[in-house]
Amino acid sequence: MYILLAILAGVSIVLSRIVNYVLADKIGLFQGTFFNYLLGFLGSFVLLLISGDTIQLFSLSSYQGTWWAYTGGLVGVGVIALSSHLSSKISAFYLTLLLFVGQLFGGMVLDYIVSGDFSLQKIIGGLLVVVGLSYNLWIDSKGKHTKKDSTHIVKEGVSSI
DSSP, rough: HHHHHHHHHHHHHHHHHHHHHHHHHHHHHHHHHHHHHHHHHHHHHHHHHHHHTTHHHTGGGGGOOOGGOOOHHHHHHHHHHHHHHHTTSSOHHHHHHHHHHHHHHHHHHHHHHHOOOHHHHHHHHHHHHHHHHHHHHIIIIIIIIIIHHHHHHHHHHHHTT
């Protein structure tokens, strides 16, 4: 069940990135990011009200995290803005793979910093993903699929929604 939920979360990330790109293309990068977070705030507030956890919002005992634990939204603004910008430059497929590679190695670095966990198998697996991505990019550069064509397909497919 958790695997299916993770896959659905991954699909929603790609869909969200495409929708954010279309909005940014229409009204501007930072305006699009603003509306993304404004609607995200409203949606999360509605979920908070529905969940019944509203009373905990006003309880000081609910805020046990360190200050940096509350900065995820600030980091998210940068992620949304960068993703929206890059969506016009890189096909959805390659952007998803490149973001995955960044998350993969970023996660390995964080695991090492936080818990001292270092796994040669994870590094080898990450390098295999990079090799596969590089090979696919090389094949595409041979003329089968160009970046411009792939981006055009994404734009056309999304703009018809």
